[in-house]
Amino acid sequence: MSGREPGPVLLSMRGVGRVHGHDEAAVHALRDVDLDVRLGELVAVMGASGSGKSTLLTIAGGLDSPTAGTVTVAGDDLGSLSTKARARLRRRSIGYVFQDFNLVPALTAIENVALPRELDGVAARRARAEALEALAEVGIAELARRFPDELSGGQRQRVAIARALVGPRRLVLADEPTGALDSVSGEEVMRILRARVDAGAGGLLVTHEARFAAWADRTVFLRDGVVVDSTGAPSRAEHLLAGA
Ligand SMILES: Nc1ncnc2c1ncn2[C@@H]1O[C@H](COP(=O)(O)OP(=O)(O)O)[C@@H](O)[C@H]1O
Ligand SMILES: [Mg+2]
Numbered sequence: 001m002s003g004r005e006p007g008p009v010l011l012s013m014r015g016v017g018r019v020h021g022h023d024e025a026a027v028h029a030l031r032d033v034d035l036d037v038r039l040g041e042l043v044a045v046m047g048a049s050g051s052g053k054s055t056l057l058t059i060a061g062g063l064d065s066p067t068a069g070t071v072t073v074a075g076d077d078l079g080s081l082s083t084k085a086r087a088r089l090r091r092r093s094i095g096y097v098f099q100d101f102n103l104v105p106a107l108t109a110i111e112n113v114a115l116p117r118e119l120d121g122v123a124a125r126r127a128r129a130e131a132l133e134a135l136a137e138v139g140i141a142e143l144a145r146r147f148p149d150e151l152s153g154g155q156r157q158r159v160a161i162a163r164a165l166v167g168p169r170r171l172v173l174a175d176e177p178t179g180a181l182d183s184v185s186g187e188e189v190m191r192i193l194r195a196r197v198d199a200g201a202g203g204l205l206v207t208h209e210a211r212f213a214a215w216a217d218r219t220v221f222l223r224d225g226v227v228v229d230s231t232g233a234p235s236r237a238e239h240l241l242a243g244a
Pocket of ligand 1: 056
């Protein structure tokens with residue numbers, strides 16, 4: 001966090017806008033957003049409900065396309081890739097962590113984590129080795145054979161983080177990953193996300209709690225789809241959100 005040289009840019013958004021609908025019904029979910037996330041950097045996104053946080057994440061991850069501007073991930077302009085190439089880049093480079101974990105209930109922890117690698121054509125044996133490594137990194141290798149319903153909420157979220165960063169994936173997009181957790185598990189998930197980013201990843205984290213944003217290197221504030229401020233000081237977050 002402090003005193004480290006910033007790494008190369010993983011995610012770059014320039015002039016990004018997203019309009020839903022047309023004419024009178026048009027909703028500007030995002031307007032003219034510029035944002036970079038570098039390797040080793042965790043950036044928090046805060047803002048009131050409906051301010052465009054989830055839209056920002058889905059566009060950063062190539063799940064939705066902007067109606068204006070450009071998004072570059074690891075040097076590739078998402079808008080100029082074919083649908084197939086974009087899907088491949090998503091599978092290889094980008095991981096999502098959701099509030100409700102989104103694990104496959106019929107698969108064990110290790111199978112859940114190995115799944116994106118197997119979908120990317122990696123041989124099962126190697127995918128499992130990579131999955132075990134990712135689970136070890138989030139401190140739950142011993143739970144590899146458990147099913148999601150045999151894990152606590154915090155443990156499930158660790159599995160989701162391992163899945164988001166298995167293999168060569170380096171960009172993690174987390175949409176309120178602590179939203180369904182008690183405060184102790186929430187802090188633990190943040191500690192793991194922070195450590196994983198420090199070990200060689202970049203993260204974009206949506207949260208509405210300043211104490212979780214405090215784990216980030218900086219915080220970007222959205223209001224009505226516009227970045228209204230960007231700061232490293234979480235106390236400023238509370239100030240701004242109080243006025244939102
Ligand atoms: N598919 C959609 N169609 C129309 N409007 C949408 C759609 N998705 C999001 N929006 C609108 O875009 C704005 C931003 O939504 P969202 O990104 O989900 O905000 P947040 O995650 O900050 O709560 C909201 O006004 C929302 O209603
Ligand atoms: Mg949202």
